[in-house]
Amino acid sequence: MxxxxxxxxxxxxxxxxxEQPAAAYSxxxxxxxxxxxxxxxxxxxxxxxxxxxxxxxxxxxxxxxxxxxxxxxxxxxxxxxxxxxxxxxxxxxxxxxxxxxxxxxxxxxxxxxxxxxxxxxxxxxxxxxxxxxxxxxxxxxxxxxxxxxxxxxxxxxxxxxxxxxxxxxxxxxxxxxxxxxxxxxxxxxxxxxxxxxxxxxxxxxxxxxxxxxxxxxxxxxxxxxxxxxxxxxxxxxxxxxxxxxxxxxxGPLARASLRLGVLRLPDAKARLAWLLSHLAELPGSGIIYSLTVAAAEDTARLLREAGHAVYAYTGQTDTDEREALEGQLKRNELKALVATSALGMGFDKPDLGFVLHLGAPSSPVAYYQQVGRAGRATDNADVLLLPGIEDEAIWTYFATSSMPDEEKAQAVLTALAQSERPLSTPALESIVDLRRSRLELLLKVLDVDGAVRRVQGGWSSTGQPWVYDRERYARIAAERVAEQRSMIEYERTTECRMAFLQRALDDDTAVPCGRCDNCAGIWYPADVAADAAASASASLDRVGVAIEPRAQWPTGVASLGVPVKGNIPPGERLEPGRALARLSDLGWGGPLRAIFAPSAAEQEAFRQAQPAGEYDSPHGANPSDAPATPALLQACVRVLAEWGWEERPAAVVAMPSRRHPQLVGSVAQAISERGRLPLLGTLDWANGGPTGGSGGNSAYRLSNVWDRFAVGPELAAALEQYAGRPILLVDDIADSRWTLTIAGRLLRQHGAGAVLPFTLALQA
The missing domain is CATH 3.40.50.300 (P-loop containing nucleotide triphosphate hydrolases)
Structure with missing residues (x-):
């Protein structure tokens, strides 16, 4: 703190x-x-x-x-x-x-x-x-x-x-x-x-x-x-x-005031259109839960543009703004907050009229906790779940994110044991390839287990032996999977939904509630207004998110063989770039997830949504690499048209790609043709190309790409003709941004002026 x-x-x-304590009451x-x-x-x-x-x-x-x-x-x-x-x-x-x-x-x-x-x-x-x-x-x-x-x-x-x-x-x-x-x-x-x-x-x-x-x-x-x-x-x-x-x-956990229901709609567009059609009909004010920050922000923006008093509330919301939003909701000055789980335990608005979920939490127990915000001092409150096909992929990510990795844990313990003084979290990042949030979570686990201790200046080893409790973590992982299956059962059950939740909490007093959609019949409308569907489609079709350039080298990378520190010189930096969308976005995030992080359900849903023959992959059922679809290419052109750069790029350079060479090549070629910009070529691999995979912290991500790219003779000659001119650098996905940073630095060292990165996806 x-x-x-x-x-x-x-x-x-x-x-x-x-004053010291006195005797207690008898x-x-x-x-x-x-x-x-x-x-x-x-x-x-x-x-x-x-x-x-x-x-x-x-x-x-x-x-x-x-x-x-x-x-x-x-x-x-x-x-x-x-x-x-x-x-x-x-x-x-x-x-x-x-x-x-x-x-x-x-x-x-x-x-x-x-x-x-x-x-x-x-x-x-x-x-x-x-x-x-x-x-x-x-x-x-x-x-x-x-x-x-x-x-x-x-x-x-x-x-x-x-x-x-x-x-x-x-x-x-x-x-x-x-x-x-x-x-x-x-x-x-x-x-x-x-x-x-x-x-x-x-x-x-x-x-x-x-x-x-x-x-x-x-x-x-x-x-x-x-x-x-x-x-x-x-x-x-x-x-x-x-x-x-x-x-x-x-005591018994039944909530007599709640009217539960589940409405299955085909996709995010349909869920947003339903909200636009029926939010005003919901009683009082309430909470609309989403599984990701991007979904919360996109949904709140769409509803606000349609005239509803709605704002997003997430872990990224400023503290003062959070408090102000809580107060507005309690005073019924807002129709709803679109929130992640950041607005959960203990939020007390006794007359909260409804709780909706755009996407399901990963267990009935977590769902019960969130819907419990509604109807605390009212006779009636509406609770509706609108599950999504992407829910399971999100559950899997969060279910594994809190599990300590044995190899990484031992690396932390070794580093602390060998150090004569406490090590800060940034210092440990240059030793252990974990992102900051994952590293901090691992340190907390090791701290609670007694193996490390937080002290002034960072972390130190206690010298106590630590054994990776593989059996315990396996049991927890199995329990998480069982909870996910139970949540799917809740969505599909034909029995009383309140009783289902009570049984999930081992409440043996469960009896049919007489109010939910299974007990009393469907109480919510299922129709979607035509103008709402059009508005949802237009909102989800928005394109373009910023890629902020790296301005500083990570701490401690010299120990990984990367001879840089401090600020990146302005003459070696990227300019602000653009991605088509974030992977977590409600709109174009869905098609991009089907390419970059596809679950089987998302792949199938994406294929079925395409016109016949538009998404036929040369690799059969695996769409991990294929030329970009016409719709995807048109969306990329729109991003470029709306960019608003100070100086238009003079040429295009593509990144080499092991996973998506056809995809990157097709995007670079299409931008070149439609923008009438020469495609100068592709960077080459050097020293075997990048090492390691996705994830990890900045220090390791930089070391994985340092000295791993080269400008070949043909590209070097082409760059000479465009010396000092802006270059558009095309890649498939931006995650840590170090790949783009090193590639842009290399292009600038070979005479390019500003380097503007463009990617299909942003991992954020």
Whole structure:
């Protein structure tokens, strides 16, 4: 976390000097024990003088406050899990206990929890990456013992200064530990996060008598057992034999307000056309979930252009903008947010009228969690799934992205063991061929396993042995596949959909809901207005995305035999380029995925959508290399026509390609002919051509293409005739952009002026 170490010693002093915890309430203290005080706190929290506890709420509060037990609460969204820990905090603080530590996974969830706590007279503050400007005030409140609940992310727990200096002092006086969205603790949870596994250590460090609460709405029996086992780890003080077993309070998960349905449409165009036709008819305001950032942005743009108050909300949305969008949706100033899973756990809008999915999550459990945002305080809310043929390919990518690679893990451990000082993540990138996000995830896994430790300056080895748990990862991978199959079964089932979701969560109270499309008949329209179909087609037919040029060499590439560092000289850089589309785009992304990353379903769907004979591959059923179709070539011409470059290219040069030589050649030839630009030729391979495959980090990707291209004699002679003139460089796909960067540098060294890269696809 940036600037995480501001005034850390002040925090340590503040928590050490604050009042120590007093005795807890006794179960028989006062008339009726703690119930009167608990009920008063609940009514303040919800703002209703007639409010009463739901089944299980008071039992959980009693266990935490009067019995100082460890409890796991598994209840449906909207049941009131937050009421349990806020009321318990209020009672414990009134009795003189220290503050509650609430581990919360998302900023949106933190904001809602802080606001809810205030209604109950509970003073909650958060420390996270988005509120660094408030940390000084938080320190003052801690110093004055004016903080009842401190919300932190699981990632924050491993900030070196917070972990080593602040957390121990806070643990000494903590009154209650709460782990929200506790399914994230478990490998088997649908939204497992490695940092959550570290909570097992934190739970073990809790002093004897400190209650611990874990809450979730989305846990099947396997996850419940796993979380309960982690809650039962022995406290650091006291005899484990004296500890009471973990209290598990689990209720029925049926959501009577939700009306579920599944509408299968042929493609993304049809799904968008349906939205354009019927979004205004959906009740109130809601959330439209998509599986990718590009899909969210494209969908929001299309709906907004059609006059709907709709915006995208993704992991790439600025933090301040996210907060503003959440507020607008809660105030019903928007019809919908088109969101990725970044808007999920804990987002609280009780009157949310609908949840739609453009593409299915990878498991019924994850789907239940997301649809649980709707209908929390209303009698009716509509939930509709519009699955896509590309869903399975997206599931496969995300299912494997969190699995550590044994070879890469051993390379990290070796590098850290051999280093005399901590290594930063960028330094490790020059040693281990992993992209930054994958490397950071691997380091978290190794950290939680005890093999490495995050310290000031980076990462260091603990010296503890580490064994790749092949069996565990194989079990997890098999479970992910089973979940995906179950999601497909949900889409196709003729039985009650709510009961299906309940059974997926091992809820044995499942009975037919009487409301879903299978129980009561189809409740949603299936027609698409002609003008909506035309608008969707036009939107999806948009072409052209920017390829930003590389401006700086990666750190540490000298160790890989690449003698460069710092900024790329302006005279060796590419100019901003263009790609036809991103692979993840809703429109042209589909045809491009069929070429570059085809699943069998996508290949077949793409072939069937083409005019007869237009996509006949000379390689039979494998379309991985074939000349570009007329439609694809026409789209490329449109990109060039809309480019708006400062100076028109004078000639075309093609990249050599092992995987798609016909494709690249046909695109370069067509651009040359239609643009009346001479095709000067193709770069040659040098030293055997590029090594390695796709993926990996910048340092390795650069080393794989360094000195691997050459300008042959004929191309060199042609370039002399166009010295100082702009050259259009054509390739099939841009991923790391290092191939284009090195090729453009080479062309400029041979006299070319500006080099403008053009590719069919952008991997982003």
């Amino acid at each position: 940036q600037n995480a170490d501001v005034q850390d010693t002040d925090v340590q002093n503040a928590v050490q000097n604050a 179960p028989d203290s006062g008339a009726g024990g703690i119930r009167p005080a608990a009920l008063a706190a609940l009514r303040a929290l919800v703002g209703r003088p007639d409010a009463d506890f739901h089944d299980g709420q008071f039992e959980a509060i009693q266990a935490l406050v009067a019995e100082r037990r460890r409890a796991l609460v598994v209840q449906r969204t909207g049941w009131g899990k937050s009421a349990v820990y806020f009321v318990a905090t209020k009672l414990l603080r009134d009795a003189g206990a220290g503050p509650t530590i609430l581990v919360s996974p998302l900023l949106a969830l933190m904001r809602d929890q802080v606001a809810a706590a205030a209604r109950a007279g509970v003073r909650a503050v958060s420390i996270n990456s988005a509120n660094a400007h408030e940390w000084g005030a938080v320190l003052e409140q801690l110093r004055a013992d004016e903080v009842d609940v401190l919300l932190v992310s699981p990632e924050r727990l491993n900030n070196p200064r917070f972990r080593d200096e602040q957390l121990p002092a806070l643990i000494d006086r903590v009154g209650l530990l709460v782990v929200d969205e506790a399914h994230c603790i478990s490998d088997w949870g649908h939204d497992f996060r490695p940092d959550y596994r570290r909570l097992r250590e934190l739970i073990a460090e809790m002093p004897a008598g400190v209650p611990v609460l874990a809450t979730t709405a989305t846990a099947n029996s396997r996850v419940v057992t796993d979380v309960a086992e982690q809650l039962s780890v022995a406290a650091s003080h006291g005899d484990p034999a004296d500890a009471a077993p973990v209290l598990t309070i689990r």
